[in-house]
Amino acid sequence: MASEEKRAWISALVGFVVPVVYLAFVLSKVPGADVAEIAYVVPMLASIGIGIGVGIVLAIVVAVASPRDADRTDERDREINRRGEYVAFYVMSGAAIVPLVLAMAEVAHFWIAHALYLAFVLAALASSVVKIVVYRRGW
Template structure:
């Protein structure tokens, strides 16, 4: 497994894991509550920061345990990365329609922010999955 494939696995697991914890924590407060009173900003910022820090730390750990592969990329890695990033872009472009529509409908900021965060998470996970599939099935 190349270092780039490991990085894709890390982004997929960390992105999905951190988002799952965030959404489980915040959305569990929604039933029977006024969403305008739910404190979501701080947990979202913590989730974003945790995702970044965990991704960096896991990338460093992967490089330490496989030093010969760390930082080595070839043309195949670059092409797979490009395809994965394109997929993530398309997912983000489509998913961003929901928060845009919510903003136009003057929905609560809670829903706009959370659907936008979900769009970013879906784009990251989709990009990583496409890269993993391309590594596993061949490119």
């Protein structure tokens, strides 16, 4: 397995697990509560930081485990990365419409922030999934 494919798997895993844990924690407070009073900013920032940190640490662990492949990328890796980022751009562009509409409708900041957070998560997951599929099946 190429090092770039391993990074895509790490990104997919972290990009799925961290938001699910965060959303389970924060959204469990929504029933019966005024969303304007739910403290979500610090947990959201923490989940973003934890996601970045865990992704970096796991990438380092994988690089240390197989040092020969750590810095090896070729044209195929660059093309796969480009395709994944291309898809992520379109997913983010489409998903960003939701928080925009919520802001125009003057919905609570809680929902706007979470719609935007979800847009970023979906874009990252789409990028990782595309990369993994292309590595596994080719283009």
